[in-house]
Amino acid sequence: MITANDMTLTYSDGTDALKGISLKIQTGELVYITGPSGSGKTSLIKLLMGAEKPTAGELQVLNISLPPAREKDLLQLRQQIGPVFQELKLIDGRSVLDNVVLGMRFLEIPSQQWRSRASEALEKVRISHKMMSKAEHLSWGERQRVAIARAIARRPSLILADEPTGNLDHDNAVNILQLLDSLRNQHTSVIITTHATHLIDRQRTSQLIHISEGRIAPQ
Numbered sequence: 001m002i003t004a005n006d007m008t009l010t011y012s013d014g015t016d017a018l019k020g021i022s023l024k025i026q027t028g029e030l031v032y033i034t035g036p037s038g039s040g041k042t043s044l045i046k047l048l049m050g051a052e053k054p055t056a057g058e059l060q061v062l063n064i065s066l067p068p069a070r071e072k073d074l075l076q077l078r079q080q081i082g083p084v085f086q087e088l089k090l091i092d093g094r095s096v097l098d099n100v101v102l103g104m105r106f107l108e109i110p111s112q113q114w115r116s117r118a119s120e121a122l123e124k125v126r127i128s129h130k131m132m133s134k135a136e137h138l139s140w141g142e143r144q145r146v147a148i149a150r151a152i153a154r155r156p157s158l159i160l161a162d163e164p165t166g167n168l169d170h171d172n173a174v175n176i177l178q179l180l181d182s183l184r185n186q187h188t189s190v191i192i193t194t195h196a197t198h199l200i201d202r203q204r205t206s207q208l209i210h211i212s213e214g215r216i217a218p219q
Ligand SMILES: Nc1ncnc2c1ncn2[C@@H]1O[C@H](COP(=O)(O)OP(=O)(O)OP(=O)(O)O)[C@@H](O)[C@H]1O
Pocket: 011, 012, 013, 015, 016, 017, 035, 036, 037, 038, 039, 040, 041, 042, 043, 044
């Protein structure tokens, strides 16, 4: 599903964010990426979704080589990814249902399916009782559940969650990690970055990748 070989990312200002990254992630895995602030976790996620290009080395995600040869490949990759990022905020003033539906725009999903897919995803994350609530009336934990529903309504092969437990108290953070874990199956892998290493259920984790100063550190 994902193969990286000696991959490097240097930003345009010369910052070496990632150096010599090699990894292999199979379908159905639950993978955590940990490391101190500034170590390169978000940069790695950005590479995996084609938002940044490797400066050197090889990267293949969902059978697509990155950087993509054609714009079409990038669209195809994005169609298969369910992103859960802090920056992808919910839209205040719109209902929970609308927020999930809006996550399906621009994808090749027939519009007649948007509502049913959104309801199904909200049920899966156990927040369908708030379907008609305005986004700004939700707690942080509820907002995060809606963000996850928005990602899974796309029926992704790969869920990429960047610090999904930020802003959450202990119990809510554990709930969110358990929820993300429950979403992996024989077609879907889940990759999560987090600072909260004490919350990781290591028994259920297939790989724990620790990044230190842009390199994968030996465990
Ligand atoms: N667009 C950018 N241009 C230049 N440097 C960047 C850019 N984005 C990130 N960096 C730098 O790359 C390095 C890795 O950053 P990254 O955001 O990947 O770390 P992180 O491990 O996700 O950190 P945090 O846990 O604080 O979110 C840092 O030195 C950061 O300052």
